Amino acid sequence: MTGFANPYSLALVAAAALAAGVAAVGWRRRTAPGALPLTIMMLGQVVWCVTYAV
Numbered sequence: 253m254t255g256f257a258n259p260y261s262l263a264l265v266a267a268a269a270l271a272a273g274v275a276a277v278g279w280r281r282r283t284a285p286g287a288l289p290l291t292i293m294m295l296g297q298v299v300w301c302v303t304y305a306v
Contacts, residue, residue: 260305261305261306264301264302264304264305265301265302265305267297267301268297268298268301268302268305271294271295271297271298271301272294272295272298274290274294275290275291275294275295275298278290278291278294279291
């Protein structure tokens, strides 16, 4: 198991961090139309990126 040694894994972790930030903003503005589905989708993206990076 190589972990986060290659650049592709680092890019996926960076994408996960960005998606987590978008999810946090969506959660804070959850009363806006479409914010809750965006938050759920971004959390799914975080899970996908992190598990694919490992």
